Amino acid sequence: MAKRLINNVKLGVFVIAGLLLLILALYMIGRDSNLFGKNFELKVRFENVQGLTSGNNIRYAGIQVGTVRKVKILNDTLIEVTMLIDEKMKAFIHKTDLVSISTDGLMGNKLLNITPGKDGSPLVKEGDILLVKRVASTEEMMETLNRTNNNIAVISDDIKRTVQRINNSEALWKILEEPTLSAYLKESMANIRNAADKAADMAADLSAIVNDVKNGKGSLGAILTDTSIAKNLGEAVVKIRSVGDHANQLAEELSAMTQSVKNDINNGKGTVNALLKDSSLVIKLSNSLSNIEQGTAGFNANMQALKHNFLLRGYFRKLEKQKKREEAEASAKK
Amino acid sequence: MALPRTWQNFLDETGDMSRFTGRFFAQGFKPRYEFAEFIHQCFIIGYKSLPLIGLTGFIMGLVLTMQLRPSLIDYGVESQLPAMVGIAIVREIGPVVTALIFAGKIGSSIGAELGSMKVTEQIDAMEVSGTNPFKYLVVTRVLAATTMLPVLVILSDGISLYGSYLGVNIKGITSFQLFFKQVFDALSFSDVWPAVIKTFFFGFAVGMVGCYKGYNSQKGTEGVGRSANSAVVVSSLMVFIIDLIVVQVTDLLGVN
Amino acid sequence: METMQETIRPPVNEKVQEPVISIRHLYKSFGANKVLEDFNLELMKGENVAVLGKSGSGKSVLIKCIIGLLKQDSGEISVLGQNVAELDHDELDRIRVKVGFLFQSNALYDSMTVRENLEFPMRRHWIKMSPDESDERVMETLKNVGLAHTGDMMPVELSGGMRKRIALARTLILNPDIMLYDEPTTGLDPITGREISKLMVEVGEKYNTSSLIISHDMNCIRATADRIVMLVDGKCYADGTYEELKKNNDPKVKQFFE
Numbered sequence: 001m002a003k004r005l006i007n008n009v010k011l012g013v014f015v016i017a018g019l020l021l022l023i024l025a026l027y028m029i030g031r032d033s034n035l036f037g038k039n040f041e042l043k044v045r046f047e048n049v050q051g052l053t054s055g056n057n058i059r060y061a062g063i064q065v066g067t068v069r070k071v072k073i074l075n076d077t078l079i080e081v082t083m084l085i086d087e088k089m090k091a092f093i094h095k096t097d098l099v100s101i102s103t104d105g106l107m108g109n110k111l112l113n114i115t116p117g118k119d120g121s122p123l124v125k126e127g128d129i130l131l132v133k134r135v136a137s138t139e140e141m142m143e144t145l146n147r148t149n150n151n152i153a154v155i156s157d158d159i160k161r162t163v164q165r166i167n168n169s170e171a172l173w174k175i176l177e178e179p180t181l182s183a184y185l186k187e188s189m190a191n192i193r194n195a196a197d198k199a200a201d202m203a204a205d206l207s208a209i210v211n212d213v214k215n216g217k218g219s220l221g222a223i224l225t226d227t228s229i230a231k232n233l234g235e236a237v238v239k240i241r242s243v244g245d246h247a248n249q250l251a252e253e254l255s256a257m258t259q260s261v262k263n264d265i266n267n268g269k270g271t272v273n274a275l276l277k278d279s280s281l282v283i284k285l286s287n288s289l290s291n292i293e294q295g296t297a298g299f300n301a302n303m304q305a306l307k308h309n310f311l312l313r314g315y316f317r318k319l320e321k322q323k324k325r326e327e328a329e330a331s332a333k334k
Numbered sequence: 335m336a337l338p339r340t341w342q343n344f345l346d347e348t349g350d351m352s353r354f355t356g357r358f359f360a361q362g363f364k365p366r367y368e369f370a371e372f373i374h375q376c377f378i379i380g381y382k383s384l385p386l387i388g389l390t391g392f393i394m395g396l397v398l399t400m401q402l403r404p405s406l407i408d409y410g411v412e413s414q415l416p417a418m419v420g421i422a423i424v425r426e427i428g429p430v431v432t433a434l435i436f437a438g439k440i441g442s443s444i445g446a447e448l449g450s451m452k453v454t455e456q457i458d459a460m461e462v463s464g465t466n467p468f469k470y471l472v473v474t475r476v477l478a479a480t481t482m483l484p485v486l487v488i489l490s491d492g493i494s495l496y497g498s499y500l501g502v503n504i505k506g507i508t509s510f511q512l513f514f515k516q517v518f519d520a521l522s523f524s525d526v527w528p529a530v531i532k533t534f535f536f537g538f539a540v541g542m543v544g545c546y547k548g549y550n551s552q553k554g555t556e557g558v559g560r561s562a563n564s565a566v567v568v569s570s571l572m573v574f575i576i577d578l579i580v581v582q583v584t585d586l587l588g589v590n
Numbered sequence: 591m592e593t594m595q596e597t598i599r600p601p602v603n604e605k606v607q608e609p610v611i612s613i614r615h616l617y618k619s620f621g622a623n624k625v626l627e628d629f630n631l632e633l634m635k636g637e638n639v640a641v642l643g644k645s646g647s648g649k650s651v652l653i654k655c656i657i658g659l660l661k662q663d664s665g666e667i668s669v670l671g672q673n674v675a676e677l678d679h680d681e682l683d684r685i686r687v688k689v690g691f692l693f694q695s696n697a698l699y700d701s702m703t704v705r706e707n708l709e710f711p712m713r714r715h716w717i718k719m720s721p722d723e724s725d726e727r728v729m730e731t732l733k734n735v736g737l738a739h740t741g742d743m744m745p746v747e748l749s750g751g752m753r754k755r756i757a758l759a760r761t762l763i764l765n766p767d768i769m770l771y772d773e774p775t776t777g778l779d780p781i782t783g784r785e786i787s788k789l790m791v792e793v794g795e796k797y798n799t800s801s802l803i804i805s806h807d808m809n810c811i812r813a814t815a816d817r818i819v820m821l822v823d824g825k826c827y828a829d830g831t832y833e834e835l836k837k838n839n840d841p842k843v844k845q846f847f848e
Contacts, residue, residue, distance in 0.1 A: 004374070011377040014384060018485030021492045025526060028518040055522060450700065458659050459697035463711040464683040 038087035039066065043129045044099040044112070045080050052101055052110045058083050060097075060114040065089045068112060083112065096121040098133030184289045185254060191296040192247040198300060199244065203237055243299060250292065294330055298323075354546045361466070362473040372474040379440050379475070379541075380482030387486050388493045390435050395423060395494030399501030412506070416513045417520030419498045424521060428491040429529050430577055433536035436483055437569040441544040444475055445565030448548025449558035457549070472545040479541030484533040532580040539572040609668075610635050610768055610800050611656060616665035618651055625651050627824035629665070633768070633802055638794060640803040640815030642846060647821050649804040650694070653770050656802070657691050658682050670767065687715050690761030690799070694773040696753045698745040698760070705741040708732070708760050715764065727763060734793060735759040751782035755789065762797055769794070769801040775810040787813040808846060820846070 046052075049071055058066040066085035074080050085093070096117030104111050115133055124130070166172065175181070301322060337345070399419050406412050448471060451457050460467040499513045547565040551557045611633040618626040625648035633639050643649045654660040656667055658674050667674045669685055677685065699707050708728045712719060719727070732738045735755040745753060754774065761769065774790060775783035787810045794801055794814075805811050811818060812832050820828040820835070820843060828835060828843050836847050 007377045007381075008373055011373065011381050014381045014489075015376075015485055018488045022488045022530070025488075025492075025518070025521075026523070028514070029521050029523060029526065055524075447701070454695045454700075455693040455697040456699055458654070459691070459693055459699075460714075461659060462657055462686055462689075462691045464686055464715040465710075466679075 039084045040087055040090060040126045041069065042083045042085055042093070042124060043080055043127065044083065044132060045074065045078050045129065046101065046132055047077055047079070049079050049081060050101050050110060052081060052112070056110050056112065057104070058085060058112040058114065060085075060089060060093065061116055062113075065114070081112070090123060092116075093124045093130075094118075094121045095124055095128060095130075097124075097130055099130045100133040181258070181286075181289075184286070184293075185251065185258070188247075188289055188292050188296070189251050191293060191300075192244060192251065195247075195296045195299045196241075196244040199237065199241065206237075243295075247292065247296065254289075290330065294326065297326060350550070351543075351546050354549070355542055357468065358473060358476055358542065361468055362477070366469075368470050368474050371470055372477055375474045375478035376482055379478045380485055383436060383439055383482075383486060384489065386439060387432055387435055387490050391428065391432065391490035391493040392497040394427060394431055395419065395497030395499075396501040398422060398427065398494075399498040400504065403501075403505065413516075415502055416498070416508070416516035419501075420495060420517030420520050421525060423494045423498065424491055425525050425529050426577075428494055429487050429533045429536065430573060432487045432490045433483060433533065433540065433573045434570055436479075436486065436537070437540045437573060438566055440479060441540045441565040441569040442562040444479075444541065444544030445547040445551075446558055446562035448472075448475075448545055449551030449561035452549060452551045453553055453555075453558055468549075472549060475545055476538060476541035479544075480534055480537040483537030483540065484530055487533040488530070528580060528584040532576060535576045535580070536573050539576055540569040543569040543572060608635060609633060610670055611802065612666075612668045613652075613656070614666045614668075616652070616655065616667065617663045618648070618655060618660070619663060624824055626655075626662070629821070629824060630826055631819055633800055635800050636798070638801045638803065638814055638816045640805060640811040640818045641821055642806060642808075642811060642818050643804075643821035644806065648824055649806075649821055650772055652821070653691075653772055653802065653804050657686065657689060657770060683715065687717075687764050688767045690764065690766035690769045692754075692758055692761050692769065692771045692774055694776055696745075696757035698753055698757055700745055702745075703741070704732075704737075704743050704745065704748075704756055707745065707756065708763050711760060711764055717764070731759045731763045732756075734762065734796060735789060750778055751785060754778065754782075754786050758786075758789065758793065762793055765797060766799060769797075769799045771801060771803040771805070773805050773807075774803065775805065775807045780809070783807065783810060784813070786810075790814050806846070 052068060052071060054068050054070050056068045057064055058068065066083055066089070069082040069084040072080045072082070083099075093114060094117055098115045098117055100113045100115065101110055102113050103109070113133075114130070117131075399415065402418060402422075403412065403415060406415055406418065448457075451471070457467045457471065460470060495514070495517060499508070499510065502508050502513060544565040547561040547568070551561040609632040611631070613629060613631040616626050616629040617624075629652065631639070631641075641649050641652065651660060655662045656669060656674065658677070661675065670688055672681070672685060674682070674685065698704075699710065702710065705728055708731060709724060712724060712727070728741065729738060732741060735758055737752055737755050737759070740748065740752065740756065745756070748756065758774075769790075771790065775786055778786060790801070790803075791814055793799070801814070803811065803814055815832065817829070817831060818835055819826055822828075822842050828838060828840065830838070835843055838844065
């Protein structure tokens with residue numbers, strides 16, 4: 001009889017061990033289903049549940065908070081999913097939180113994600129319906145990718161055409177290959193320098209004349225002592241100097257610009273290409289250069305005129321003639 | 335009867351066995367209950383089978399893990415080893431292999447025990463001693479087998495998984511927690527319930543067939559031997575047939 | 591032996607003349623095999639009757655019908671005044687307490703010790719008894735069959751004769767009014783058989799039983815039976831004391847005495 005009692009105790013241990021193991025296993029499996037916890041229900045309506053079934057997991061910001069209880073078709077475009085969520089989450093889920101369907105890993109089970117929404121909205125209550133967050137499903141992603149691909153194809157086509165046009169653009173290549181451009185620039189520089197030299201000469205001459213006039217030399221001394229003339233002359237000199245400075249500056253800028261244009265072309269930069277594509281620019285550049293030339297030439301003439309003004313009245317006529325001729329030249333160039 | 339003799343015997347025996355099963359249901363749930371004997375049989379059938387079934391379960395888990403590993407490595411999903419072994423053991427291998435071992439051990443011992451009791455008139459002696467031998471011998475054993483096999487299967491599953499855990503750690507390193515987390519993450523209730531429920535049927539079949547074969551044993555020691563032998567053969571076959579039916583039923587019910 | 595029988599018989603016969611078992615027009619067949627056909631028998635209180643017959647003549651069937659293990663096709667079996675065939679399960683159990691049955695193969699429960707074997711009928715018949723009383727009764731019964739030391743042994747550890755004694759003790763432990771012996775000496779050597787026969791007579795006196803002995807062992811029958819009934823072809827073929835039948839010249843009777 002005592003032996004039987006011991007046997008019964010052993011049997012009891014055996015059975016209890018088995019039952020405990022079963023309960024433990026069920027608990028381990030049911031951990032995610034909150035079998036033994038308090039739950040509350042929330043609802044969400046989808047157009048397409050993508051194979052979501054009851055028992056799938058629900059995550060709130062990536063944390064396991066419950067499972068899908070049931071999936072019910074409301075009508076042909078709406079499916080209502082009832083979610084069973086841990087009671088504790090009531091303090092965190094807001095009415096504006098968004099629900100989306102995603103996949104656990106690449107091939108895993110479907111799951112519901114609750115994404116925290118705007119702050120400050122009220123907390124959810126039992127049975128509330130949450131809103132759906134539009135999330136690219138794989139299909140939609142593929143669709144978008146397809147569109148992007150098409151766009152890329154169009155863009156690359158455009159680029160191809162642009163490059164072809166650049167290649168075919170004669171005007172551009174003309175600019176780049178134009179040897180006269182630099183020659184013109186050099187010439188302009190030389191003229192400007194020349195003009196400055198002449199201005200210096202003239203100033204020296206003037207001071208000599210002034211001295212002569214001061215000393216009352218010659219018959220014309222009376223006229224020449226008129227101070228207004230001297231004053232005018234001084235102003236003229238200052239202006240002339242400033243013109244020379246401007247010309248220097250302009251020449252520098254031009255050389256820098258051509259340098260950068262050259263670089264840009266070498267590096268194939270688009271914006272400059274686009275600029276250079278315009279053949280009218282070349283013309284304008286030529287014009288500017290010729291204008292500068294003209295300017296300096298005119299200045300030279302002025303200098304000549306000044307030199308002979310008070311000595312030879314007829315010089316003005318000569319000057320006019322020359323001017324006309326030059327203008328004709330310029331218009332011919334245009 | 336134009337049927338061949340073997341067929342006739344088969345149908346005869348099937349009918350006999352059905353009647354025997356009917357008798358179990360007719361008598362098994364009426365008083366008086368042989369509770370003490372039921373507990374005693376539970377001890378013999380359940381507790382005493384644990385070492386054998388635990389050992390086979392352990393080896394099964396270990397070997398299964400080691401055999402599956404190369405294939406999983408080929409597919410680059412070695413990390414799925416615990417999940418795969420877990421599902422295989424809990425859903426199918428644990429219940430069926432345990433039931434087969436159980437059929438071998440318990441089916442034969444019930445067949446031989448009741449057979450020899452029949453032959454040596456112990457069953458008659460019980461009847462004379464104011465005991466319904468059907469209740470005392472058959473009902474207790476069938477109920478004990480029905481209730482103990484699920485317990486054995488659960489324990490065997492646990493031991494198998496431990497064997498599998500060791501198997502995983504022979505060629506890799508996985509922590510105990512991670513292994514069981516992976517196993518239980520892969521499992522769901524619908525894996526466990528059908529597996530547990532079918533073990534009740536396995537146990538019932540093994541107990542019932544063993545008792546039937548023993549209770550209807552032919553005279554002589556040869557008859558006892560044949561009872562024990564055919565108890566094992568028929569109950570093993572029954573295990574597979576029930577398994578097949580359960581798969582179909584769970585499939586139809588959508589519990590998968 | 592005969593003198594001993596004479597000393598037993600007179601007081602019993604004086605007391606009561608009512609039958610404890612009466613069998614009338616008993617028919618039993620298994621398929622086409624008619625085992626018992628119109629069998630009649632009466633066992634008086636205190637009487638020891640032997641049923642003699644060849645193997646397969648239906649002796650065991652007869653005794654199993656009496657105890658209710660088999661059901662007769664027709665006829666009436668009355669045990670202690672109650673018709674066995676009409677009893678429900680509980681009533682049959684109550685009759686069975688009064689009737690001891692010694693099985694041919696002893697039918698000791700292999701899975702139990704000798705003590706548990708003896709306790710089994712007491713437990714099963716819901717005989718209320720304290721553990722001390724129960725132990726005492728087991729010991730007393732074991733002493734009566736001469737095997738007081740075997741209480742904690744298993745049946746497989748015992749010899750054939752010892753088992754027969756234990757089986758006898760198990761049937762006696764309920765203090766039966768009627769003892770049914772199914773071939774008590776079959777399978778035993780002659781010396782042991784004689785010991786068992788002697789024991790049967792002893793316990794019969796001690797427990798004051800009436801007994802029905804099924805056997806084909808003439809030595810046993812001669813030692814234990816007051817009266818012999820010969821079962822031939824399913825019928826009660828001849829009836830009488832050992833001496834009477836020995837003198838009978840019917841070849842079917844004579845063959846048992848050769």
